Amino acid sequence: MEVTGSLIPRVAAGRSRVEDRQVLNGMVYKIRAEIFWRDLPERYGPWKTVYTCFRRYAFGGVFVRGLQKIQTQADAADDIDWLLQIDSTIVRVHQHTESTGRKKGAHE
Known part of the structure; x- marks a missing residue:
């Protein structure tokens, strides 16, 4: 599957930058390692550059928008199988179990 259009915002001003792919690979490497x-x-370039881009992308919603775009394209091409699973496990506490941590009769 090929993603059309850029998912990474371009910065017009400033000094010469490290390549986007290099920075993204650095982010992935940092997380996986x-x-x-x-x-x-x-x-992967200067660590501070990779870190700054990671924070900017995370707070700017770049990762969420990218995932949504990839999912939309995969869904349109019928390349994604939407399987949902719901966990209905219920854990009950025994009626004689004290969950407050207080001794009987102690009130504050």
């Missing part, structure tokens, strides 16, 4: 931002390998 479970490392600190400062430990990000140099091949």
